[in-house]
Amino acid sequence: MATTKIAETALATEESAAAHLQLDDRVWLLRAMLLMRGLEERAMMLYRQGKVPGSFYDGYGQEAVSAGAAFAMGPEDRLCVLHRDLAAHLIRGVEPARVLAQYMGRATGVTHGRDGNVHFGDRKVGCVGMVSMLPDMMLVATGMAMAFKIRGERRCALTWFGDGSTSRGDFHEAMNWAGVQNLPVIFVLENNQYAYSTPLDKQFAVNPVERAAAYGFVGETVDGNDVEAMFEATRAARERALAGEGPTLIEAVTMRMHGHAAHDDMKYVPKEQVEEWRKRDPIDRQDARLRELGFDVDVLRAEVKATIDAATEEALASPMPDPATATDGVFCEGEAEPLDDGQAPWSGFHS
Amino acid sequence: MSSSRTEPGASTLIDVTMPQMGVSVAEGTVVAWRVDVGDPIAADETICEISTDKIDTEVPSPASGVVAEILVPIDETVSIGTVLARISTDADAELEAAADEPGTVSPDTTAPDPTKARAVQAEPAQSGEPAQSGESARSGEPARSGDSSGNGASAASASAGRRYSPVVQRIAAEHGVDLAQVAGTGRGGRVRKQDVLAFIESGDGGATEPPLHIESPYRPDLVPESPAAAAPGAAAPAAAAPGGALAAPASSGGATRDVPSTLSRMRRQIGEHMKRSLETAATCTTWIEVDMSRVEAARARLGVTGLAFVARASIEALREFPALNAWLEGENYTLHDGVNLGIAVSLGEDGLIVPVVHGAHELSEEGLAARIRDLARRARARQLAPDEVRGGTFTITNPGQYGSIMATPIINQPQVAILDFEAVIKRPVVVTDSEGNDSISIRPMTILGLSWDHRALDGAMSAQFLAAVKRRLEGA
């Protein structure tokens, strides 16, 4: 059963985490998750106020999956970020005001109104914006890793994807390709129990993490709601990748605490399941961890709230895009610029 | 200019309507009637005089016949298109009238349909007689022969059930071609692009589109009155400007022989006049190029000749430069108020004569055209009154139908200037758009020449006069 595996892994990672994380790092991790949740709650409010067009998706309850994994990525690494992974964008350096502006379709949003909600990737911080067809981005990440290997660079690529998306062909093609070519890529499978309304037992007969071996590389299950475990698993996978040991599939076990999108009330999820997972809230757990270490979390929370308030004001004041620009930018007219490096706040990159 | 209406069982009644003397003019006033009900009237003869905001002018009758009704009294102002009078015609009279006027057929009029004419004739002439079925239905169609309004060149599409492709219509419109005259070699007889292009290239090939100078007084008569005049290939004298080479006797092919000959009295008189002019005046000639596109378009619309436009433009330019509308006899220098416009008319082998349109300044283009036509006809018929060749204050000569482009006319004494209007030829020219971009366009161009007397004028004024004429022709 998945729960047993998680418990074992948890023990292991708790120790190794301690070996690799300074207090500042741990605070950073909580901060990233608080910022993600706070921004998403604010955006949900704005959505209900009619200020966010289209649909709204959030990663409520699974913040650790993106925060932990992204924190382990170096400045030169590259990320394909999915729709419940906002913390990854924030860690790499995307400003909160731009995120809210993005949701509201403003000209100052990351895509300047071209795409909506979390369909964005700031190329200046090394993130590729997702498409709706899942898990297309697995192949893009595989390709990035392929380029690193061909050029002999000590870098890796990482992508997130959900349990549902593993049923599509691109999952297989990416896993197979990465395994055949032994590429420095990290596949983070966010198993949040549901793909919209489809539970796992309708999605696959064998858990994808067990299939990694069939493709020739490591698959490991991690407590997706333990941000430090997520960090540790990703850090180790990255080390392996850089050492030429190939891909890793990390199954981050978590729970989608909100509906598929703001328009989904998730009636199909048993209430007991939700309650069970509420006890394992990732933010609560990191909060407790830090308080135990004597850190003043309340100040941090206040600071995060102030940041979000300021970001909201800034985003609300920014203009909508000029309709005259609607047909611009279909083609690149100049030089093709590759992705730039992003922020990498982990102390391990600065020592 | 006019329309026609028939009632079954009656002869044709043709409307005389208030013309539009200018784009912005909306109404006109009848100031004089030249006829009464019951009077006979000939086509083109002035039927009434009108006054409008822009111009006072005469209205020529659209048909020959008898004045049947006069509908608008003197001093009454009516809108453009209002029927002023009606003329009763019958087909025979129309046909005769048409035949009597060589070269006066409006370029855009189709010939009267003889079958229709016969149908009309078959009807009893009394009005009110009940119509017979069948034939009368046919005769009920408005006869088109009296209709001199131009509608051939511009209404290119769907004539007699034919359809024309967009490019064919465009080319036809650009060149003033009546597509009904173009033979089609495409499927089902349709007119293809190459058909209309070939038509334009070959000149008329028998179409009703006349050469640009059908009204030139130098054009030989259609009805051969003298065999020599009808054969332009023969050594037509006076083919060039008055003052050009004197007619040489025809040199037949074969061995050179000296054939003693004499010049006619008229020829000698003309020669004396020309020589005297050159000896008296300090004759200079100045030329200017004119883009005749607008004139060509207006011509088609109004059914008049280019000469009429040049005449009108010259008259208006003379108002700006009255020094050119003058007599200089020795020390006596007389400026004239009005313009009596001399128009040089070729008399075939016999030479040329310059009848005068008195009071030309009061006439519109159509009025001028009508008067010129009338004078030319009577000149060739030797029916001019003495007064009609005297009193000219300015002369225009228009010999361009053979294609010559420039000449050095001799001033008609005692006038101080003469204007030469030669051929209108399509040429590539540079046109500049409103943003200053140049491109090549094909335009009908002509060169106006002004011979002027340096005793009375100077080059600057002559050039300005020409520029004023050009401005009016291009911009009006």
Next chain:
Amino acid sequence: MSTLTYLQAISSALRDELRADERVLMMGEDIGVFGGAFKVTDGFIEEFGADRVMDTPLAESGIIGTAIGAAVVGMRPVCEMQFSDFISCGFDQLVNVAGKMHYRQGLAVPITVRLPSGGGFSGGPFHSQNPEGWFMHAPGIKVVAPSTAEDAKGLLHSAIRDPNPVCYMEHKHLYRRIKGEVPEGVFETPFTARVARPGSDLVVIAYGAMVHTALEATDDLDGASVEVLDLRSLVPLDEDAILDSVERCSKVVIIDEANVTCAAGAQVAALIAERAFESLDGPVVRVASPDVPIPFSPPLEQAVLPTVERVREACRELLAY
């Protein structure tokens, strides 16, 4: 200058690009050790190594998707679909990831997708397609289709150097049948049309293999002066060249080897109807394959693909119109 076949010209362009730019990476099935299904990359792996002349798994989505990843981190991947028909397996990556990326994220995807297309040799429904219409319809993807050896080289250089996704339609039928003078070294042909033969009575608009069909069909057509316009580039479409030819010739026949509905020629016809109406002396005529999968047996295939005779007849009829 040297005389090369269409195929040799393609190889030449690829070789020159691999030599000139270390970022260029070739990816496809059987292109490395085997030298390619059509031998386009014969000998390449010896010169450039297995990394840069990559034998990929049988995974079209994988080829395009990973190419996109490599491109956004600075490489210039040139993917090969073994047959253009298989692009349908990579359609999603090409249209949704590559095509839309720059518009949405300002991130350029400089990939080239080589698509050996076309029929005429009993390839059957899955080895004979001309799928360019699908990609003309997808924003963010350029589409080029050379018909001569020189253009095969020049357009491929331009495609590889273009910062956008480019579908390069290489017509299999022309590989060894077409030869031409090709300049040495790198040269970039612009994404514009080319007048293959000037004329004045009628213009035949075509691209790829159909250019040769057009030239042959109208070489000696009752003395008529027939222009042949080789589109060369479908996205961007050289509208000025098309309108210019139509204005001068007034009669148009458009050829598509692809299935008639919504083929490239449909777009050309719509453009002419809207912007060259006043130049037309006859209806805009199209000659194309009917909407059927390309059949296998020769008489059936010949009945479907536009032949020299069909084109000639269409021109003759329109000339007489």
